């Protein structure tokens with residue numbers, strides 16, 4: 001059953017119409033027809049799945065807002081970073097990663113500023129504080145149309161920004177495995193395969209690309225539903241349990 005949505009104010013509708021008109025040259029008619037409300041899994045299910053085998057683990061969230069996710073995560077310690085509200089540290093993610101001298105984390109969830117360059121910096125920061133065997137998840141990686149994707153922001157509700165570009169850098173790295181989960185506006189889950197994973201910098205190619213690029217190249221991405229993602233996560237767990245350390 002579709003969930004009731006709060007109506008947008010007239011001001012918001014007018015503002016969006018003005019911006020649609022201003023950026024009309026960037027319009028693209030392709031779209032993905034995911035209905036997030038019809039999929040019974042969300043980012044909370046994903047983060048708790050990643051935390052499930054380490055209830056005494058450490059969790060970091062970048063961008064916490066009203067703590068909707070932050071308060072739902074089961075972990076021994078939780079660090080939340082947001083310059084405006086929520087979490088535990090009133091900082092931008094750049095300042096946090098530059099100054100953090102605490103421990104490492106088992107799971108990092110990236111959901112701060114949804115601009116490609118920032119998401120990429122947050123991913124680099126997350127990789128540097130991730131414990132071996134840990135997971136990184138990135139929210140809002142699957143815009144359904146050009147309005148949800150557009151930077152500067154047009155859509156008020158459901159805006160994802162252009163963080164999706166990072167998925168193409170992950171695709172080009174032999175040092176990570178990842179899946180793009182088709183739920184809750186898209187959640188990318190990353191598993192580093194080496195202690196110092198290298199990600200290529202494709203910004204010269206990707207910087208000026210827009211939704212049309214994602215739409216054209218979508219089939220290249222490892223897009224899965226929740227069940228396939230859970231099986232993939234479990235396969236990594238059994239692989240690490242079965243690992244034999246030479247004497």
Ligand SMILES: C[S@@+](CC[C@H](N)C(=O)[O-])C[C@H]1O[C@@H](n2cnc3c(N)ncnc32)[C@H](O)[C@@H]1O
Nearest residue numbers: 063064065068069082083084092093111112113
């Ligand atoms: C979409 S909300 C986060 C929602 C939350 N993760 C959840 O799932 O309930 C994005 C948040 O990112 C924060 N933010 C914006 N720029 C940021 C930055 N540079 N570093 C960290 N957080 C940032 C905003 O203040 C906002 O609260």
